[in-house]
C-alpha cells in the first residue's frame with residue numbers, strides 16, 4: 480500500500496519537525512502514515528497523561544459532545560461547575576478560572592496578581608520570576624519567562640518581571656520593592672531542562688513572601704495533575720501557594736487549562752477576565768474524566784513507583800555510558816549527557832522508533848504517559864542503551 484502524501488507547505492514554519500505524519504495513537508504508541516510504530520516518551524509534551532486516545536477520555540468527550548458543547552461563557556454549564564468543584568476539593572484553592580492553554584492560564588494569574596496589587600497593595604504590580612523559567616508564549620508570559628532565547632524577541636516586552644536566580648533566596652529578597660506584588664515559579668523548571676526547586680527553597684520562599692505580604696504563584700502546568708507522583712507538586716513541600724496554574728495534563732490531550740486561587744486572592748471584578756471558549760462544557764467534561772482517574776491514590780502511587788523505576792534505569796544507563804546526573808521527580812525526569820549530543824541521540828532514537836525530547840543540547844527529558852508500564856520503560860531503555868552505545872563508538876572512532 481502506498482502511503483498518502485502530505486504537503487507540509489500550507490502550515491507556517493514555527494519549529495523544525497521531522498518529515499513524519501502521525502495518523503493514530505493508542506496508549507504509549509503512535510503510528511505514522513507509513514504504518515511505522517513509535518514508543519512515545521514525549522506524549523504531546525507531557526499532555527497525554529493517560530496516553531494516546533484513552534477510551535475513558537474518548538467516551539467522555541463523545542457523550543458530552545452529543546449533550547452540550549457550549550452554552551457561552553455568559554452562562555453556567557454543569558461540566559465546568561463539576562470540574563471547578565472537584566479541583567477545589569482536591570487542592571488548597573477555593574476558586575477556578577478555566578482557560579484554553581497554559582499561557583492563557585498564566586496570563587490570568589498575572590492579571591489577578593496585578594488586580595490584587597491595585598486593590599490591596601497600593602498599585603504594586605511587579606512579579607518576581609526566575610532565570611531559566613518558562614511560562615508560555617503570549618507577550619506577557621514570554622516577558623515573565625527567563626529564557627535567554629526570548630530576550631531579543633518581540634520588543635518591547637511587558638515590563639514588571641524582574642528575574643531572580645534559581646534556588647537562590649537572597650536573589651529574590653534583593654528584588655523585593657514597594658512595587659512587588661508576587662513571586663511566580665515552576666516547582667520544577669521543565670523547558671529549561673528539568674531543574675527542580677529545592678523543597679527547602681520552596682518553603683523558604685513561602686515564608687519570605689508571607690513576611691512581605693506577597694502572593695506566591697506556582698506554575699504547575701507541567702508538574703501538576705500527578706506528573707510528580709502527587710496530584711500537585713506543592714503537596715511535596717507542605718506549603719500552600721496563593722495561586723496555581725494547570726495546563727498540559729489537565730485535559731488529557733485536549734486544550735484545557737486552569738487558574739486556581741484562594742478566596743482572599745480571587746478579586747476579579749466583572750469585565751476583568753473572560754474568553755469565548757473558557758470553561759466550555761466539552762473540554763471541562765474531558766477534565767472531569769481525567770481528574771477522576773489521576774487523583775486516585777492507587778494511580779498516584781503507581782506514578783511514584785514507575786518514576787523511581789525509570790529513574791534507577793536511567794541511572795544505570797548513566798553509569799554504564801559515563802553520563803551525568805538524573806534530575807526530576809515522578810515521571811518528569813532528565814538525563815544529563817554531559818556533552819552536546821542530545822539532538823543526535825533524539826534523531827537516532829526516532830529512527831529506532833522511540834520518541835524522546837531534548838530540552839537542551841546536553842540533556843534528554845522523559846515525560847511518558849502516567850500509566851506507562853514497566854515493559855514500555857524497559858523497551859525505551861533498551862533502545863536508548865543501543866543508541867548511546869553506538870554514539871559512544873562513533874565518538875571513539877572520531
Ligand SMILES: *Cc1c(COP(=O)(O)O)cnc(C)c1O
Nearest residue numbers: 580581582613614615665700701
Ligand atoms: C507548557 C508550559 C506552559 C505553556 O503552556 P501552553 O499550553 O503551551 O500555553 C507554561 N508553563 C509551563 C511550566 C509549561 O510547561
